[in-house]
Amino acid sequence: MPELPEVETYVRELRPQLAGKRVVSAQVGxxxxxxxxxxxxxxxxxxxxxxxxxxxxxxxxIFGLDNGQSLIVHLRMTGELRLHPAHVEAxxxxxxLLELDSGEWxxxxxxxxxxxxxxxxxxxxxxxxxxxxxxxxxFTPADLHERLAGRSASIKALLLNQAILAGVGNIYADxxxxxxxxxxxxxxxxxxxxxxxxxHVAVRSVLQxxxxxxxxxxxxxxxxxxxxxxxxDQHQVFRRTDQPCYRCGTPIQRVILAQRSTHFxxxxxx
Numbered sequence: 425m426p427e428l429p430e431v432e433t434y435v436r437e438l439r440p441q442l443a444g445k446r447v448v449s450a451q452v453g454x455x456x457x458x459x460x461x462x463x464x465x466x467x468x469x470x471x472x473x474x475x476x477x478x479x480x481x482x483x484x485x486i487f488g489l490d491n492g493q494s495l496i497v498h499l500r501m502t503g504e505l506r507l508h509p510a511h512v513e514a515x516x517x518x519x520x521l522l523e524l525d526s527g528e529w530x531x532x533x534x535x536x537x538x539x540x541x542x543x544x545x546x547x548x549x550x551x552x553x554x555x556x557x558x559x560x561x562x563f564t565p566a567d568l569h570e571r572l573a574g575r576s577a578s579i580k581a582l583l584l585n586q587a588i589l590a591g592v593g594n595i596y597a598d599x600x601x602x603x604x605x606x607x608x609x610x611x612x613x614x615x616x617x618x619x620x621x622x623x624h625v626a627v628r629s630v631l632q633x634x635x636x637x638x639x640x641x642x643x644x645x646x647x648x649x650x651x652x653x654x655x656x657d658q659h660q661v662f663r664r665t666d667q668p669c670y671r672c673g674t675p676i677q678r679v680i681l682a683q684r685s686t687h688f689x690x691x692x693x694x
Contacts, residue, residue: 426499428558428591429634429655430645431483434505437648439478441507442487446474446525454519457532459540460550466543470495470522482554482590486547496542496550497532502644503539506531554590558627563589565617565624572612572620579615580608581682583627592627595640595662598687600626602661607693608686609679633658661687 426434450470455463470489477488485505487495497505507528514521520532520541532541542550555571556563571588572579582588583597592600601608603626606619615623634640637655638647642663646652660670664687665678674691 425483425501425593426639426645427483427593427596427634428480428631429596429637430639430647430653431480431485431499431591432635433638433647433653434499435478435480435485438485438487438505438507441648442475442524442530443478444474444476445528447471447522448525449523451521452519453514453521454537457519457534457537457539457541458543460542460544466541469493469543481547481551481557482586483593484551492545494542494544494547496544496547498540500534500536500538500540502536503532503534504644504646504648506533506648554586555588557590558592558631563624565621568624569615569617569620572615575612577612578609578681579606579612579623580684580686582612584682584684589627591631594684594686595659596627596630596634598662599630599660602688602693603630605693607690608681608688661689663687 447470450467452458452463452467458466461469474490475487476490479486479488483498485497489495507530510527510529514531517535518531518533522530524530544550556567572582575582580597580601583592600623604622606615606623634655637653637658639645639653640656641652642656661676664676666675669676669689669692672689672691674689676687677690679686
């Protein structure tokens with residue numbers, strides 16, 4: 425599933441491609457892709473609207489329209505948005521098409537059909553439960569410590585909890601915990617002030633490196649430009665099971681936490 429760096433890359437690359445363009449018509453091939461409103465209403469409401477603003481909140485893309493509404497997209501596992509010339513035909517996995525006044529078409533493609541699209545008046549009605557953005561100045565080590573206080577769940581599970589911190593998923597949780605030298609199995613409440621500060625720094629550092637690398641292209645993700653991201657080449661632990669740790673040479677271990685594969689160095693992470 426695309427995480428904060430991948431979604432941020434999407435928004436940055438789609439901004440110059442879509443800014444100022446207007447929707448001429450819309451087609452929805454698989455109704456459940458549109459979570460809100462009713463798909464038939466969606467087609468009527470999106471027609472004639474112009475793309476004016478481009479934002480990200482957690483793992484959600486927010487496209488502001490000229491009438492104040494927002495088109496919100498969550499790609500989930502296999503969703504992708506691509507701008508194509510009119511002659512490019514949609515395949516069987518393309519479930520929404522937006523015809524633009526530029527003559528191009530915006531394709532939403534999703535082989536596993538897990539992604540969702542919303543057209544809303546106020547994004548906060550959908551996104552209000554999300555925790556702070558990792559780069560928000562108000563998100564401090566003290567704030568993180570307070571959010572972890574009293575939590576018996578593993579720190580890995582807590583980093584995946586979008587109500588605690590928005591945008592972090594499996595890849596960047598593993599990489600952040602390795603950088604901070606924290607065992608992912610530890611209870612969130614067990615972290616000291618010093619460890620919480622180290623984790624705060626690590627999360628921001630790893631996410632920024634992911635953005636700089638345009639995300640991690642593993643199985644399904646590639647940015648709208650088509651050129652793959654490169655952050656997978658910097659992974660220290662993620663999907664490196666039984667390979668030597670780059671710090672100490674100990675084989676990287678894999679366990680299941682919060683129903684997700686978790687990778688760590690048993691020597692470096694305490």
